[in-house]
Amino acid sequence: TPPARVVRPVLWVTSISSVPAAAGACGGFLSRPSGRFSSPSYPGSYPNNARCVWDIEVQNNHRVTVVFRDVQLESNCNYDYIEVFDGPALSSPLIARVCHGSRDSFTSSSNFMSIRFVSDGSVTRSGFQADYYSRPSNHSTKLLCLPDRMQANVSRSYLQSLGYSASDLVILHWQDVQQCQAQVTASQVTFTIPYAGCGTTQQLDNDTITYSNTLQAAIPVGNGLIQRRPSLHLHVSCRMLRDTWVDLMYVANDNAEVQEVQYGNFAVNMSFYTSSSFAYPVTMHPYYVRLNQDLYVQAEIRRAAAPMALFVDTCVASPSSQDLPSVAYDLIRSGCVRDDTYQALPAPAPGLARFKFRSFHFLHRLPAVYLHCKVLVCRAHDPASRCRGGCQPRPKRDLGSYQEKVDVVLGPIRLQAP
Template structure:
C-alpha cells in the first residue's frame, strides 16, 4: 500500500522536546514547548494550519507570557499562508490577546526564543470557518476548477451566458445555480509565469452585463491564479471591479505516487503488500508526479529506510540524503518524462530487528531548466540548503518490504514472521 503525507516541520534542540508540524484538523490547539511551564532556550517552531479548501483559519491567542520589549529575543509570528512567501499578519511578544483570520485555508505560526530568559509562553486555539460561497476555486493536479454562483452574477447585473476565458472557445458548464469552468494549466489561454520559487498559472473569466443595448456596469474581470510554491498550490481568485471585490486563496499538495516494479523494464508494477523479496535483491521503484504541466521536473532529495512506518528519525538507514547517494547499490534509470523518476537499490535487513522495511522518500518539484532551483543543485549539505531557502517537500511512504528467509530444516525459503 502506498500513501502520502506531508513531512512535519519539527525543530530539535539538545533538550528532549519537539514542536511545530502540520495541523490539518478543522480545529485544535497549539502552544509553546512545555507550556504551561517555561519554554526552552533557542526554540524555533513552525506550525502550518491547513483546513479544507474554501475555508478560512481563525486563530485566537488565549494566553501569552514571554520577554517583552521590541520582540527581538522571544516572539510569535503569524503569516497569511506559507512561511516567508506570505504577508506577515502580526509579530508580538506581549500585550493583549490577539485574533487573526487568514485569507485562505492556510496559516503559518512561528515561535522563536533566544538563549536568555524564558517564560510561560503561549497557548492558542484555531478553527475553520466557511469562506464566501459565491465563488469557489480548486487547483487540481491537471486543471483549475472554478464555480461561480448565478445568484452572485445576477445580483451584480452580469449574465451567466456571457462568461468567457482568455480562449473563448473554452466554454463553461451552466446549471440553474452555478457556472463551472474546468481550466487546464496548458490550454484555454492559461498563462504560465515563474521565478526562483513560484510558478503561477493564470487566466481571466470575463463577463458582461445582461443588458442588450447599453450598460452602466463595468465588465466583470475574474482573475484566477494557481501558484505553485515548491510542492504547494496557492489558489487565488479576485474580481477587478470597484463595486465589489472577491478574493479566494486556497492551498493543496502535489500528488506523487511511488510504485515498485518487478524489473528494470518498469513494465509490471508490484501491488503486493507486503512485498516479499530476497536479501540483496534488486528493488526497482518509479515515482510519478500527477500534473498536466509538462514543464515541471521531479527531483529525489532524500530516501530513508526504517523498520517501522512511524519513526524515520532514529534507527534508520539513508539510501540518499540531500541529493547525496549514501548506499552503493543505488542507481538511476532513464525516465520517459520529467514527471517520472526511476531508481533502484538492493534489499537489506536491519540487524536485530524485524525483517520489514519501510521507505520514506522526499521529492521536490521545480520548473524545468530553472538551474537555480533545488532540482538542479544535486548533492548539497544541509547547511547549504537551509542558507539558500526553506521549502516544503512531497513525502511519500511505501512498504512494507518483507524478506524471505531460508528454512533451516528444509533448505527452502519461507515467509519471515
C-alpha cells in the first residue's frame, strides 16, 4: 500500500445554480463584475414557451445595474416580456416588466438581481440583448453573514454626521455588555452578533429563515424622558433563502431609510467516517480501502440554529472527479436505491444525513473512485418536503418542495493492493 499523506479529505461543493451561462443558453448564473447576456438564439428568433432566468451576483457591498440595449419582442407585453427582480426571482420584489422596444436600465438594492424572460406559444422575434455591471454601494454601513454570526460595520463619520459618537450605538434591548459590545476603531464601529445570542430573533416562513437584530443610537435629555434628535435604528438581518444567504441591513432615521443587501452561499459538508459510530472522519487522502469494505458517509449543513433537514437524493460513483463523468455507477438516484449494498442510516439530527455502501472497483481496474452526490436541503419540520418523499423515480414538478440542491464530489477512494 502506498504511504498515505494525512490531510483533510478533498471536497468540492458547488451549487447547481452557480454554473455559468453558456452563450445563447436559456438562463444561467452570472458572477463576473460585468458582462452581457441575451435571449436564446439572439439575434435569431427565440423559441416559443421560453422560461429563462438569469441570476446575477456581484461582490459584496456592490449593486447590479442592467442596461437593455435591444428589446425586440411580441408587441403585446402580456404575451412576451422580461421581468427584473430586486434579488432572487422566487422571493424578491419586481422592479419592472420590460416590453417590446424598451431601452431602460435598472439598479438593484443589493449585490443580486434576477432577470426572467417569458414567451408564449405563438409569435417570436429576435429577442433581447442586455449588459450588466457592478458599482460600489453605500459605504456608511456594511453587513456580513458568517456561519454562526453576523458582523455589522458602521462608519464613525456617518454616525458623527448624524450627531452621534461611537459609544452611542448599542444593541437594542440587550444588557450583556461583555458578549455584545462593539469593537471601535478609528474609522468604524463593528458589532459581532451571534445568531443564537444578543437578542437575535429567528423567523421561519415558506422559503426563508431570517435572523434579525437592531442597533440603536439615541441621546435622551431631561432625565431620559425626552429627546430632541431623531433616534437612529439599524435593522440587521441574515436571511437563508433557497441556495443563498441574504445579508440585509437598513437604517431607519425618522422617514429616511438606507438599505444594503448582500448574498452568499451556505455550505454542506460531506466526509467519510472510519466506522458506524461516526466519531472520527477519515483524514487520509487518498482514502485506501479493501474490496467489499463497508464505507460510511455523513453529510451535514454547516449553519448554527438553522432548522433544516438533509436528504441524499442521488449518489453515483465514477473513476473521474469531473462534473459530468463519462463512466458512472448509480448507488442511489432520485431517492431510489440502485445498489444492493447502499443503506441509509439513522442520524441524530435533521441537519445530518448518513449512509453506507461497500467498496468496489470498476472494470479494467481504473485507479480511483469518486462519489458525485446531490444533496437536498429542506425545512426540517415540513411534512410535505422532498426530504420526506423517499423514492421518486419520476418526480413531479414541485417548486416549493426543497430549499436547495448541492452537488458534492468526494474522493478519491483507492483499493489497497492484494
